[in-house]
Structures are given as C-alpha cells and as structure tokens.
Amino acid sequence: MDYSGPNYIAQEQQEEFEYFLLGHMNIEEEISFNKRLEKEPLLKSQFKEFKTLFLTVEEQALRMKLDEFHDNFEKRSKSKKSNFTIYRIAAGIAVLLSLGLWFLNRPNQNERLFLEYFSPDPGLPTVMGNNDNYPFYEAMVDYKEGNYDVAIKKWRGLLVSKPNNDTLNYFLGVAHLANDDSKSAIPYLEKIDVSESFFGKDAKHYLGLAHLKSGDIEKAKALLEKDSEVIKSLD
C-alpha cells in the first residue's frame, strides 16, 4: 500500500466519501462537506477519483442485473405466450363446440315441418264465477296468456286427484307441446281415447305432430290425417 503521495486515502476518509455518496448525510452535513471540498483542492480531487470508482462499481453491478432483468422478462413473456396459446386453443375449442352444438341443434326438417303446421289449441273459454272449476280455469288463463309452465304446474296439481280426466290430460299434453316439450306431451296425449273422447281427434292430431317433432316419422304418419298437408310434405 502506497502511504505517500496524493493517491492515498485513509479508511476514515474513504468512509466519509461513501457516507456522502450513499446519501446518508443530512442537509447540514452535506453542506459542510461540500464547503470543505471547495476549500481543499486535494480533498476535492480525491473525492472525484473515489466517486468515479464508486460509480463504476455500481454500474458494473447494474449491467449484470440488466441481463438478469432481461432473462426474467423473457421467461415471463414465454409463459405469458404459452398461457396465451392455451387461451387461444381453448377459445378455438369453444368456437368448434358451439358450431357443433349449433349444427346439432339447428332445426332439422321434421322440426321445421312441426313449426309450420303446429298451432296451439286455443283453449276453452274462461268463464269467471264458475266456482267448481276455478283452479282449472285460472290455469287456462295462464295457458292462453302463454304462461305454459304455470298452467302445467297448476293442472298437474289437479291431475293428482283426477288422473284420468280427459280435459286435464289433453290440455297438459297441448301445453307441453306449446312449451316446446314434445316428449312430455306424448304420454298425456296417449291417454286420450281417440274414438271416445271429445278431444279424441285433436289429441290424435297433436300426438302425430309431437311424434314428428321428436323425429318419429312412422308414428307421426300413422296418426296424422292421410291427406293432410303435413303428410304430403313428409312423403
């Protein structure tokens, strides 16, 4: 170690320079230090030299850190990309699925025919003040208003005590059909005796249409009127 000449800086002096450069001095200390630098040229040149060394140590460390930052950045964007890829694949699958579902769900020919020829039974006239069958006619009002779910629920409640009632079975069948539920309609309509019941003919007709909607062409043909427009379209 060279203890002579202007290059020598004592440990305490070096530590004072560090203290200043690390920002540990308060305002008064800084002012006092700067004043001394102005007064003592040797101190000033020693400080300038030390400062350059200090800053270079810092800068070299930063350079190494920047490479680290860059590596971390690349790792992050790679994982973001692969996440993004996963999202893109998932989105692609979702699109394919919905296309498939649309394809499967789009009205087939039978459904289209059904829609063309089906019109809901207009229902029975609702006469207010008829106390005996008030719950039935209350549901009939719901049915006529298009609230098929409500009507169905109410009529099913009544069916419990009158399971073979034609009117209830018929309108339950027709209400389900109007509610786009041909499968549920079929058992109710099948209960109607075609020849005996007041609703017989209509029940047969709606049963035919219900089978058509469900895709059961043979059953539909058997039930629907031979020279009706529907049959002609099916053939």
Place this chain on the structure above:
Amino acid sequence: MQNENHLTTAFKRNDQKVMQQVYQNMFPRFRNHVLNNSGDEAQAKDVFQEAFIACWRNIKEDKLTFNSNVEAYLFSIAKNKWIDFLRSSRFKKTVNTESFSHLSIVAEESDKSEEKESQLEVIQKALNQLKDNCRALLQLFYFERKSMDEISKEMNLTPATARNQKYRCMEKLRALSIEIKKNGL
C-alpha cells in the same frame, strides 16, 4: 428530497424491484420500435440496456427534473441511441460491407466523451481483475446497499472484517486502475 417522485427515488437507491418493473414495462415497446426501424431483437436489447444505464446515471446526477416521467425519459434516451446507432459506422458496416465511402460521413464523437469513456473502461478492466469476493463485497455495499450485518452474514465475515476488507478492496481497485491507465493494459 420530498418532491422527488417514487421512481426517481427508487433509481437513486438502486431499488432492483422497481428497476426490474421499469425494464419489463419499457423493453417490449422499445423492441417494437427497433423492429419497425431496421433493427433486430439483439440490437434492441443492447441499445435498451445502454439507454437504461444512461437514464439511471442521469437520475443519480439529478439531471432529471423532479416531475419527469422516468419511463418516458428512458424511452426517449433509447430512441435517440437507436438513431445514433443507425447513423454509426458499425451499423453501416453490417448493412453494406463493400462500399466504404459513406463511413467518412459519420460524425466523430467528441473528444471529451471519449476521454470519459476510456476512464470508465480502465476502471471496468480493473474491476474484472479484482478477486471475485472483493468485487462481490464492493457490489454488496455500493450497488445492493445492504446493511453491514446482512453483508457480514452473506460473506461470512465479522462486521469489522467486512469493513476493513471493503477499504482494502477499494484501494486495490484504485491502484489497479492507475496501473492499467499508465501501462495501457
């Protein structure tokens, strides 16, 4: 300094988390700029890192006004460095190695900055010649700015030893720099 914004203060303290965040925020933008302006990924990285260091140094020397947006400042330094690079002989050489006529048109760097550059290079060389644990110790104190306790534990030294070693390492660095400058190593 109460009015300094958060980023400026963080840069002055060498706050790595903050600097990393700024790096990750700004690099993609600059990379796109370079890719759209005759450059490639590697060049974008190099120029960006030089700009980052320049920005960091200017902040330390209080060249940034306290209200300034550090990220915008970094980006503008980087863009200017990219322009300089495009105009430089180094870039032109890679573009067209056959014709040398346009090399003379390139502006000369000022003498002052060259002098500063070489002084920096000298100390960098000296740093590389220091023993690994010396360099690590100095970086822990001056860049990472860890406490004496933390550093002692990390380097497996007593605080007094760490303190003394720091002094000796800095003296060694200084002596090496003088030697390199004198002998042009």
